[in-house]
Amino acid sequence: MKKKLLCILSVSLYALTSYAQEDTVATKQQVAEVIVTANKFEEKSKYVAQRVEVLDPAVIENSMSNNTASLLEQTGKVFVQKSQLGGGSPVLRGFEASRILLMVDGVRMNNAIYRTGHLQNAITIDDDILEKVEILYGPASTIYGSDALGGVVHFQTRKPQLSSSGKLSVKSNVSTRYSSAFQEYTGHIDVNMGWKKWATLTSISYSSFGDLRQGNNRNPFYPELGKRKEYIERINGVDSIVANKDANVQKFSSYRQIDLLQKIYWQPKLNQSHQLNIQYSTSGDIPRYDRLTDTRNGQLRWAEWYYGPQERFMASYQYKAKALNGFFDQMMIGANYQNIKESRVQRAYKKEEKEYRIEDVDVLALNADLRKSKGRHEVSIGIDGQFNFLNSTAYKQNIVSQEKTYGLDTRYPDGSNNMNYTGIYGQHLFKLIPGKLIINDGLRLNYVSLNSKFSDTAILHLPFTGARQRNITFSANAGIIYLPDDKSKLSMGFATGFRSPNIDDMAKVFESAGGVQLVVPNPDLRPEQTYNFDLSLSRNFLGWIYVEASGFYSLFRNAMVLDKYKFNGADSILYDGKLTAVVANQNKAKAFICGFQGSVILRPLQGFGLYSYITYTYGRYQGLDGQEVPMDHIPPVFGKTGASYRYRLLEADVYILYNGWKHLGDYNPYGEDNLQYTTELGMPSWYTFNVSTTWSITKNIKAQVALENLFDQNYRVFASGINGAGRNLMIKLKASL
Numbered sequence: 001m002k003k004k005l006l007c008i009l010s011v012s013l014y015a016l017t018s019y020a021q022e023d024t025v026a027t028k029q030q031v032a033e034v035i036v037t038a039n040k041f042e043e044k045s046k047y048v049a050q051r052v053e054v055l056d057p058a059v060i061e062n063s064m065s066n067n068t069a070s071l072l073e074q075t076g077k078v079f080v081q082k083s084q085l086g087g088g089s090p091v092l093r094g095f096e097a098s099r100i101l102l103m104v105d106g107v108r109m110n111n112a113i114y115r116t117g118h119l120q121n122a123i124t125i126d127d128d129i130l131e132k133v134e135i136l137y138g139p140a141s142t143i144y145g146s147d148a149l150g151g152v153v154h155f156q157t158r159k160p161q162l163s164s165s166g167k168l169s170v171k172s173n174v175s176t177r178y179s180s181a182f183q184e185y186t187g188h189i190d191v192n193m194g195w196k197k198w199a200t201l202t203s204i205s206y207s208s209f210g211d212l213r214q215g216n217n218r219n220p221f222y223p224e225l226g227k228r229k230e231y232i233e234r235i236n237g238v239d240s241i242v243a244n245k246d247a248n249v250q251k252f253s254s255y256r257q258i259d260l261l262q263k264i265y266w267q268p269k270l271n272q273s274h275q276l277n278i279q280y281s282t283s284g285d286i287p288r289y290d291r292l293t294d295t296r297n298g299q300l301r302w303a304e305w306y307y308g309p310q311e312r313f314m315a316s317y318q319y320k321a322k323a324l325n326g327f328f329d330q331m332m333i334g335a336n337y338q339n340i341k342e343s344r345v346q347r348a349y350k351k352e353e354k355e356y357r358i359e360d361v362d363v364l365a366l367n368a369d370l371r372k373s374k375g376r377h378e379v380s381i382g383i384d385g386q387f388n389f390l391n392s393t394a395y396k397q398n399i400v401s402q403e404k405t406y407g408l409d410t411r412y413p414d415g416s417n418n419m420n421y422t423g424i425y426g427q428h429l430f431k432l433i434p435g436k437l438i439i440n441d442g443l444r445l446n447y448v449s450l451n452s453k454f455s456d457t458a459i460l461h462l463p464f465t466g467a468r469q470r471n472i473t474f475s476a477n478a479g480i481i482y483l484p485d486d487k488s489k490l491s492m493g494f495a496t497g498f499r500s501p502n503i504d505d506m507a508k509v510f511e512s513a514g515g516v517q518l519v520v521p522n523p524d525l526r527p528e529q530t531y532n533f534d535l536s537l538s539r540n541f542l543g544w545i546y547v548e549a550s551g552f553y554s555l556f557r558n559a560m561v562l563d564k565y566k567f568n569g570a571d572s573i574l575y576d577g578k579l580t581a582v583v584a585n586q587n588k589a590k591a592f593i594c595g596f597q598g599s600v601i602l603r604p605l606q607g608f609g610l611y612s613y614i615t616y617t618y619g620r621y622q623g624l625d626g627q628e629v630p631m632d633h634i635p636p637v638f639g640k641t642g643a644s645y646r647y648r649l650l651e652a653d654v655y656i657l658y659n660g661w662k663h664l665g666d667y668n669p670y671g672e673d674n675l676q677y678t679t680e681l682g683m684p685s686w687y688t689f690n691v692s693t694t695w696s697i698t699k700n701i702k703a704q705v706a707l708e709n710l711f712d713q714n715y716r717v718f719a720s721g722i723n724g725a726g727r728n729l730m731i732k733l734k735a736s737l
Contacts, residue, residue, distance in 0.1 A: 034054050034056075036048060036052050036054060036134055037106075037134060037154070037156075038050055038052050038140070038143075040106075040382065041371050041380060043429075046489055047429060047431075047438050047440075047481065048440065049440045049477075049479025049480065049481050049491045049493040050136055050137070050138055050440075050479065050495070051136075051137040051138065051534065051536050051550050051597075052134060052135065052137070053077055053134070053135040053137070054133070054134055054135075055071070055130075055132065055133040055135075056132055057131055057132065059075075060127070060130050060131070060132070060133070061734075062653075062694055062704070063127075064704060064706040064708075064730045065127055066179060066184060066186075067088060067122075067123040067127055068088070068123055068125045068126075068127045068130070068133075068155060069089070069090065069120075069123050070088065070127075071127050071130075071133070072088075072122075072135075072153070073088070074657070075640070076613045076638070076639050076640020076655075076657060077597065077599075077615065077639075077640075078091070078092065079091040079615070079635040079718075081096065081717065081718070081720050082118075082717065082720045082722055083118050083289065083290045083674070083720065083721040084253060084287060084289040084290065084307075084721065084722055085182070085212050085250075085254070085255060085286075085287075085722060086120060086123065086253075086257070086283065086286035086287075086307070087118070087120035087123065087286075088120060089118040089119045089122070090153055091633055092150035093137060093138060093552060093554070093593065093595065093617060094150065094595070095593075096150070096672075097115055097116050097117055097119045097633075098110060098115060098119075098147055098502065098504070098505075099116060099147065099150050099528075099633075100147065100148065100149065100153065101140065101144055101148040101151075101153070102121060102122060102153050102155075103144075103153070103154040104125055104154075104155045104156075104279070104314070105156060105157055105277055105316060105318075106154075106318065106332075106367075107314060107316050107336045107338070108145075108365065109121060111340060111361050111363050111388050111502075112361065112388035112390055112419040112450075112502045112504070113342075113390060113412065113503055113504045114147070114502065114504060116505065116562075116672065118719070120286070120310070121310075121312070123257070124257075124283075125259075125279075126157075126203065126261065126281070128175060128186075128190075128203070129158055129188075129203040129259075129261055130157055131157060131158040133154065133155055133156065134154040134156070135151065135152070135153055136148075136151045136153075136154070137150075137550070137597070138150070138151055138497075138554075139151075139475070139477070139495040139496060139497025139532050139554075140152045140495070140497070141444060141446075141475040141495075141496065142443065142476060142496075143382075143427060143442065143444070145384065145421055145446055146421055146446065146498060146499050146500045149499050149528065157203075157279075158190075158201060159201070159263070159265065159275075160192060160194065160199035160201040160264070160265035160275075161192050161194050161199055161201075162194045162195065162198075162199050162267060163194040163195050166195070166196040167195075167196075168193065169192075169195075170191065170192070170193050170194075171192045171194075171737065172190060172192070172736070172737045173190050173737075174189045175187070175188045175189075175733060176188070177731070177732040178729075178730065178731045178732075180213075180728055180729040180730075181212060181213045181708075181725040181729075182209050182210065182212055182728065183209065183210025183211065183212075183213075183254070184207065184208065184209050185207070185208045186205065186206065186207040186208075187205070188204070188205040188206075189203070189205075190203035190261075198267075199264075199265040200262070200263065200264050200265070201261070201263040201265075202262055203261040203262075204260055204261075205257075205258070205259040206256070206259075207258075208254075208256045209253075209254050209255055209256065211249050211250055211252065211253050211254050212253045212254075212722065213246075213250070213726050214226055214248050214723035214724065214726050215709060215713045215714035215715065215724070215727065216248055216712050216726060217713050217714055218714040219714065221684075222679050222684060225679060225684075225723070226714065226722075227247040228244050228248075228249065228250050228251050229247050230243050230244055230300065231244055231252060231292070231300070232292075232302070232349055239349055241300060250289060250722060250723065252287045253287055254287070255284050255285065256283065256284040257281065257282070257283040258282055258283075259279075259281045260279070260280045261277075261278070261279050261280075262278045263275060263276065263277050264276045271322050271323045271324070272319075273320045273321075274318070274319055275317070275318045276315070277314070277316040277317075277318070278314070279313070280311075280312070280314075281310075281311070281312045282312075283309050283310045283311075284309060285308060286306055286307040286310065287305070287306045287307075288305045288306055288307060289721060289722045290677060290720075290721020291305040291346070291721075292305055299349065301348065302346060302347070302349065303348065303349045303350070304347040304354065305346045306346075307344060307345075308344070308345055308356075308358070309341070310341070310342055311341040312339075312340055313339045314337070314338045315336065316337075317334060317336070319331075319333045319334070320332050328370040328371060328372050329372055329373050330370070330371040331368075331370050331371075332368070332369040332370075333367070333369075334365075334368075335364075335366050335367075337362075337365075338362070338365075339361070339363075340360075340361040341358075341359070341361075342358075342359045343356060343357060343358040343359065344357045345357075347399070352398050352400050353396045353397070353399075354396065354399055355395075355396055355408055356394060356395050356396070356397065356408075357393075357394045357408070357411045358394070359392050359412065360391045360392075361388060361389070361390050361391075362388070362389045363386060363387065363388050364387045365384070365385065365386040365387070366385050367385075368382060368383050368384075369381075369382035376430060376431040376432070377428070377430055377431075378428070378429040378430075379426070379427070379428050379429075380427040381424070381425065381426045382425050383422075383424045383425075384421075384423055385423075386420070386422075387418070387421075388417075388418060388419040388503075389417070390418070390503060391417070392410040392411055392413065392414055393410060393414070394406075394408040394414075396408050412452070412503055412504070412507055412508055413453055413454045413467070414454065414455045415453030415454060415455040416453050417451070417452045417453070417503055417507075418450070418451050419450045419502055419503055420448065420450075421447075421448050421500070422448075423444055423445060424444070424445055425442060425444035425445075426443055427441075427442035428440070428441050435483060436483055436484070437480070437481070437482055438481040439478075439481075440478065440479040440493070441476075441477065441478045442476065442477045443474070443475075443476045444475045444476070445472070445474060446472070446473045446474070446475070446498070446500075447470075447472050448469065448470075448471050448473070448500040448527075449470050450469035450470075450500075450501070450502070450503065450506065451466070451469075452507040454466060454507075467503075467506045467521060467523045468523075469500070469501060469525075471527055473498045473500065473527050474496075475498055476495070476496050477494065477495035477496070478495075479493030479494070479495075480492055480493075488537070488538065488539040488540070489536075489538045489539075490536070490537045491535075491536045491537070492533075492535050493532075493533070493534040493536075494531075494532065494534070495534070496530060496531055496532070497529070497530040498527050498528065498529050498530075499527060499528045499560075500527045501525040501585075505560060505585050506521060506523060506525055506585075507523075517580065517582075517583045517670075518573065518575050518580040518582055518583070519583055519585075520567050520582055520583075520584050521584070522585055522586060525587060526558050526587050527558060528556070528558050529557045529558055530555065530557070531554065531555040532553070532554040533552065533553045533554075535551050535552075536548075536549070536550035537549055537550070544603040544604055545602055545603075546600070546601040546602075546603075547598075547599070547600055547601075548599040548600075549598045550596060550598075551594075551595070551596040552593075552595060552596070553593075553594040554592065554594065556590070556592060556621065556631075557591075558587040559590075559591045559621055559631075560585045560586065560587060561585070561586060561588045561591075561668075561671070562583050562584070562585055562586075562670050563586050563588070563670045564582070564670065565582050565583050565584035567584075570582070588621050588622070590622050591619065591620065591621030591622065591631060592621075593617065593619035593631060593634070594618055594619075595615065595617035596615075596616055597613070597614070597616075598613070599612070600612050608644070608645050609643065609644045610642075610643050610644075611644070612640070612642075613640045613641075614638075614639035615635075615637065615638055615639060616637045617634050617635060619631030619633075619634040629669070630665070630666050630667060630671075631668060631671075632667075632668035632671025632672050632673045632719075633671070633719070634666070635659070635718055635719075636659050636661060636662040639657075640655055640656065641655065641656050641658075642654055642656060649695060649696040650693065650695055650696075651693065651694040651695075652692070652693045652694075653690075653691070653692045653693075654689075654690070654691050655692075656687050656688065656689055656690070657687065657690065658685070658686065658687035658688075659683075659685060659686055659715075659717060660685045661682060661684060661685045662678075662718045663681065663682040664678070664680070664681055664682040665682075672719070673718070674719050674720065677716070677721050683716060683717075683718045684715070686713060686715030686716075688708065688709040688710075688715070688724070689709070689710045689711055690706065690710065691707045691710060692704070692706040693705050693706070701734070701735050701736075702733075702734045702735075703731075703732070703733055704730075704731070704732040704733075705730070705731055705732075706730040707727070707729055707730075708725065708727070708728040708730065709727050709728055710727065711727075712726045712727040713726075714726070
């Protein structure tokens with residue numbers, strides 16, 4: 001209880017001390033009127049009680065990121081976990097993977113097999129075609145439904161541009177990028193063709209990444225952390241353990257990726273538009289680097305362990321109308337289809353049989369959103385539905401004879417699987433005192449159904465043949481915003497969030513934590529729920545000092561946490577020839593998470609600025625035995641501090657990215673934090689020193705050069721299974737035609 005009170009007190013003091021200062025000098029600088037879609041329809045950010053971070057086109061263009069996960073990480077405001085180079089799992093307020101909602105162009109990416117562990121799906125969006133990223137912190141289930149417990153990351157790609165003259169207008173962008181530590185080569189081209197009422201946008205990107213080189217300047221107390229001393233290679237038809245010539249090269253982490261986008265836009269009238277949005281992303285095999293470093297009986301365990309090509313296809317249609325004459329002023333109607341293919345392939349050392357587990361998910365979705373603005377009121381209502389269909393298969397193949405055999409246990413039930421989300425919501429904005437006091441409130445009703453069937457239970461002798469779920473869930477939000485002047489904003493909010501158990505939660509059977517645990521189904525799961533309280537403020541001082549701070553406290557109920565479990569009355573079962581401890585997702589009695597985020601930006605001179613961002617999160621849950629245990633997915637303190645300079649055609653940034661210690665006592669012993677990849681005292685703190693420059697050679701040609709991790713520090717991000725990049729030279733050239 002003392003820790004909870006201390007956490008709440010620290011949040012309050014951090015916010016109030018920042019706000020209590022008085023600005024004695026008048027300034028023309030106002031609270032930025034950024035347009036956001038946090039409530040689906042475009043809205044000024046100052047009218048939204050929920051904290052929203054916007055990465056605008058300038059930020060995205062100047063970022064020297066390798067992919068969308070790297071883009072989020074470099075903000076210093078989003079924590080990102082990686083189990084392999086081809087990965088990146090964002091963490092918002094201590095929630096990760098299926099507990100935050102990923103969206104692209106208004107379409108939910110989360111599906112029925114999003115897991116609570118770590119995901120790499122965010123990298124299937126091309127960072128070179130992004131126009132904006134909106135990050136919503138805290139529950140957003142009232143608008144977006146299930147999964148938005150920790151927040152929403154909404155990726156928005158560029159829109160086709162009509163011709164201003166009415167004649168055919170053609171514009172294109174070409175870019176190429178190289179990074180030394182990643183051995184990366186990326187090429188991108190996009191072409192926009194615009195007429196008076198029609199426009200198309202075509203985009204193609206290709207990236208190739210080699211084996212990642214980690215830093216050589218090691219912590220003297222942990223000189224062996226992350227060293228890749230040996231690896232398994234098949235030589236003359238025999239698996240052989242080979243000494244790595246350079247232990248800093250993380251052998252077998254390379255992958256490649258292709259991203260395609262095609263948009264067609266039609267605007268028959270000024271207040272109406274139709275858009276067809278087609279996206280396709282595919283990769284080569286993506287080695288699961290952390291598993292390739294696992295050992296058993298003192299030697300490497302896996303000869304091969306990789307994700308097969310990760311494919312994401314999306315076709316989306318959206319109709320928008322505004323300035324309507326009927327009861328509603330604005331309307332958005334959409335329909336979309338997604339197909340996601342994932343596979344896991346593994347082969348043990350000196351075994352000739354390779355195991356394939358393949359998932360194929362089809363997702364259909366519909367939505368209709370309406371808004372009415374009248375006087376001081378704005379009312380939005382909407383209805384949406386997402387329908388998931390999963391086919392899970394598995395087989396073995398002999399790498400010598402190429403013979404296929406079946407009977408391998410599938411990751412998910414091998415029969416029919418479907419999960420459907422439907423919901424209706426209402427959101428209200430009331431300008432109680434226009435320009436001064438604004439109220440947000442909303443309510444959602446959601447219905448979820450799930451059906452999974454095990455066709456063959458002979459392998460694990462399951463005590464049931466299926467999993468079935470029906471649940472009705474409510475969520476609500478209420479917030480108040482006070483704008484005392486054009487330089488300040490103070491907001492307080494309350495919101496509930498929920499996440500309905502999906503097929504991954506309820507019906508998955510798989511091996512975890514380096515083979516020491518077996519995760520089995522728990523058909524009795526219930527929806528997770530959060531009750532969140534927010535306090536945020538921002539203020540400009542003297543025209544060149546900007547301060548922003550936000551604190552939150554969340555009650556987490558029915559939290560699904562991986563913990564010890566009994567399967568057929570036993571706490572261990574024989575699996576893959578080894579007696580393995582049994583664990584399962586379970587609804588823990590209660591939990592809490594709290595924390596704060598702070599930002600300070602100084603602009604004392606024209607073109608020169610200083611900035612610093614920090615995030616702290618603390619979480620504990622109380623198990624069924626009454627013992628308090630750390631929550632998993634809780635990052636250590638992290639942030640970014642730097643200086644920027646802009647002069648004519650030159651832009652330069654010098655900054656430090658850092659993580660604090662994650663001590664062993666703060667790890668969840670049964671969670672997803674990859675405890676086996678840390679030191680005996682936890683994950684050491686680290687920082688990287690980075691320099692980035694941009695030079696506008698001509699109006700249409702830009703060159704960017706960055707030197708990341710200048711001091712070649714060796715480090716590993718908390719919960720990750722691969723070390724971070726060492727000293728890294730990045731070069732990017734871009735031409736706009």
